[in-house]
Amino acid sequence: MKDTKPFLKDSSNMPRALAGEAAPAALKQMVANGEALPLADTLSRIDALSHIDTWVFDLDNTLYPADCDLWPKIDQRITLYLSHLFGLDGMSSRALQKYYYQRYGTTLRGLMEEHGIGPEEFLDFTHDIDRSSLLPDLALASAMPALPGRKLILTNGSREHALRTARALGLEAMFEDIFDIADADFVPKPAAATYERFFERHAVDPARAVMFEDLAKNLIIPHERGMTTVLVVPKPGQMDHRDAFEIFREAAPPYIDFVTSDLARFLRGVAPDASGRTDV
Numbered sequence: 247m248k249d250t251k252p253f254l255k256d257s258s259n260m261p262r263a264l265a266g267e268a269a270p271a272a273l274k275q276m277v278a279n280g281e282a283l284p285l286a287d288t289l290s291r292i293d294a295l296s297h298i299d300t301w302v303f304d305l306d307n308t309l310y311p312a313d314c315d316l317w318p319k320i321d322q323r324i325t326l327y328l329s330h331l332f333g334l335d336g337m338s339s340r341a342l343q344k345y346y347y348q349r350y351g352t353t354l355r356g357l358m359e360e361h362g363i364g365p366e367e368f369l370d371f372t373h374d375i376d377r378s379s380l381l382p383d384l385a386l387a388s389a390m391p392a393l394p395g396r397k398l399i400l401t402n403g404s405r406e407h408a409l410r411t412a413r414a415l416g417l418e419a420m421f422e423d424i425f426d427i428a429d430a431d432f433v434p435k436p437a438a439a440t441y442e443r444f445f446e447r448h449a450v451d452p453a454r455a456v457m458f459e460d461l462a463k464n465l466i467i468p469h470e471r472g473m474t475t476v477l478v479v480p481k482p483g484q485m486d487h488r489d490a491f492e493i494f495r496e497a498a499p500p501y502i503d504f505v506t507s508d509l510a511r512f513l514r515g516v517a518p519d520a521s522g523r524t525d526v
Contacts, residue, residue: 294503295474295516299395300448300455302473304435305408306401307460308509309415310380312480316411319375320403324353327371331363351434352402358432365432373407382416385510390420392517399424400444400457402434423448435464441471458509462502469501476504476512 303309306317329339346356357363390397397420399408405426412418425447430440445452452472459465465475477498498505506512 292516292518295456296518297454298393298456298474300450301390301393301395301397302400302444302450302455302457302468303397303421304401304457304459304461304464304478305399305403305411308458308478309386309399309412309417310383312460315379316375316377320372320407323372323375327368328353331357351437352427354427355432355434365428369404369407369427373404373410377410377414380411380414382414383510384416386513387416387420389510389513389517390417393513394518396422396448398422398448398450399426400435401425402427402430404428435461436467438467441467445471462499466501469503474503475501476506477502478509479505479507481507 306320307314310316324343325336325339328334328343329336332339332342334342343353346353346360350356350359354363354365354368357368358365399412399421401408401424403426405424405428408424408426409418412421425444427434429447430437430443433440435441444450452468456474456476457465457468458476458478459468460478462477465477469475504512
């Protein structure tokens with residue numbers, strides 16, 4: 247078990263040394279406004295991640311922001327699939343969908359466990375969405391190449407969905423590979439077996455890897471295995487299309503090392519050449 251990092255766990259990423267009651271109000275306001283942190287604090291964060299050689303990213307609501315309409319489109323397709331499958335009205339389909347999701351981790355897993363549904367048709371149908379609202383993320387595309395080591399996607403979605411989404415964001419070339427729900431034998435995060443399978447498949451040393459996720463529960467096992475963990479949250483006031491039970495509203499527990507509301511800015515701030523900048 248690795249030691250807890252000496253950092254405040256909120257969307258400011260402000261070091262804990264500056265986070266207590268004695269922290270200057272002016273500095274707190276700087277962080278709240280998204281302004282530059284002092285150079286010394288930037289260097290502290292770079293040092294905390296200097297050992298990382300594998301950068302692991304969730305896909306939905308992580309590589310694109312929570313106010314994007316992509317996830318609601320997928321969510322609606324899942325409801326429609328259940329409606330067609332069972333002959334249910336929309337409200338009943340929605341309730342069944344959320345029941346499976348909360349009990350099994352994904353609706354697909356619930357359908358496989360309780361009804362023997364094959365995954366291919368479900369994944370093809372639910373990920374058949376219009377991605378034209380996704381624009382290339384120039385900030386992320388410029389930040390990622392500066393990160394030392396490999397970049398991987400670890401998603402509960404399908405490989406094809408991840409490829410199409412990364413392509414729309416202009417990030418397809420940034421990633422060495424994608425570990426999708428089929429690679430996990432359709433056992434979704436946060437199951438421990440899924441992470442172990444991922445580590446083995448891609449020869450990942452957890453102690454030298456960092457995981458970026460929008461769901462706090464999906465960071466528990468990574469932290470236990472030794473990964474550095476980063477929770478990606480919406481910006482203050484930003485619309486969040488996730489379900490209420492998915493939204494983390496409490497003080498960050500020990501299994502979350504960092505929290506950021508701006509992934510591109512966070513990555514720029516931990517790249518090896520970031521010591522000459524203070525835009526984090």
